[in-house]
Amino acid sequence: MPDDQAENDQDESYQNAIRKRQEDAQRQQSQELQLKNMLKQILDPAGYGRLQNIRLTNLELYYKVAQLLVTLQQQGKLKGKVDEAMLKNLLSRLIANRRETKISFTRK
Numbered sequence: 001m002p003d004d005q006a007e008n009d010q011d012e013s014y015q016n017a018i019r020k021r022q023e024d025a026q027r028q029q030s031q032e033l034q035l036k037n038m039l040k041q042i043l044d045p046a047g048y049g050r051l052q053n054i055r056l057t058n059l060e061l062y063y064k065v066a067q068l069l070v071t072l073q074q075q076g077k078l079k080g081k082v083d084e085a086m087l088k089n090l091l092s093r094l095i096a097n098r099r100e101t102k103i104s105f106t107r108k
Contacts, residue, residue: 039066042073046084054091064094 040048055062068090072078082090 035066035070038070038073042069042078042082043087044081044083047082047087050084050087061091061094065091068094 039051043051051062051065054065065087069078069082
């Protein structure tokens with residue numbers, strides 16, 4: 001009987017873990033959908049398309065730009081929709097602020 005209780009406890013904890021992962025996935029999906037809707041309101045179609053291309057190639061940069069755009073919108077610093085040219089300008093500023101690491105090898 002103690003083995004049955006231990007097995008039931010394991011099954012229950014396994015089910016709880018599965019339920020928690022499903023809830024986390026749903027929460028993340030909901031947040032992603034909310035972010036996409038906000039970005040569609042902030043960006044014009046060309047700018048939104050470019051940002052989605054960035055999402056495919058560099059997820060970290062996508063989230064950084066998306067968060068910056070949402071913050072600027074909430075602060076009222078954006079006038080109208082952001083077009084592709086404005087997005088390129090913003091991206092060039094963000095990329096220029098990164099430090100580049102250069103590694104050089106010397107052969108003997």
